[in-house]
Amino acid sequence: MGINSAKLGAVLQNFATGTSDVQGVALVTPDGLPLASSLPGGMDEERVSAMSAAMLSLGERIGTELTRGGIDRILVEGEDGYAILTSCGQDAVFLVLASKSAKQGVLMLEIKRAVSELKLLLI
């Protein structure tokens, strides 16, 4: 196990500051523990991690039970913004919080890029 936490943290920081309308990001284990994050103040990393894992696992379950196939992402659209969960390999889940003004297409592309970068760091 040679996961470089500092590097993971740096990639997340970069993503959070470099992508417009992104307000927070977190990388968590599928059983809901934080790996790295850059979250808005007042958000508890541990809680965010557990919620991300619960949501993705339920989503994946819906994918199989209701024959939607493998899940690419789960998107929660609220009045004040988006929460997007993307599976990041077998060992991680990537959460992005974005404001309502975010352009979804751009966001998805940026997430895709970040995920492939993060995957390399998790091997």
Added chain:
Amino acid sequence: MEIMRLVVTGPVGAGKSTFIRSVSEIEVVDTDRRATDETAQLKAKTTVALDFGRLQFGPDMALHLYGTPGQFRFDFMWDILIRKAHAYIMLVPANRPAEFRNARRINSFMQQRSAVPMVIGMTHMDCEDAWEMENVAIALGYLDLSKAPPIVTVDAQDPASSGQALMAVVRQLMQAHLKPRH
């Protein structure tokens, strides 16, 4: 058809998922993920959202069983599940005293949010180092057994034993219906 929602809660490794698998008539909906925290020393997989099982109980009653995760970081799931529950059973592993404190915390979490009837199910009673029922009750804060909720012994792997525990919960539920407490 009446649907009764029962929550199965308790600390990590008490046997919640096993219990639901033992009694459910349908294939259980689980959300198991590989454990990477201290849970991993106990078992390979852990529930991260909920378990769901179903059991037909007589001609006009169906039990819906919802299992919670055991770790505190998932307490938002406890909250979601207990708010709609008609009753709950808390499973406590009698052979792991370190978990009694967690069980007590889970129980007070539930009781702050819900006044539904409950039963305590003691699991792992066949283990050599299992505590006596009375002592576990005291550790859970029930100093006077006559004021404690019903305590039953459960072998979560055994459908008959799990079914009996479920009966105890349903009995509590019926009694509560017959004479409302407030």
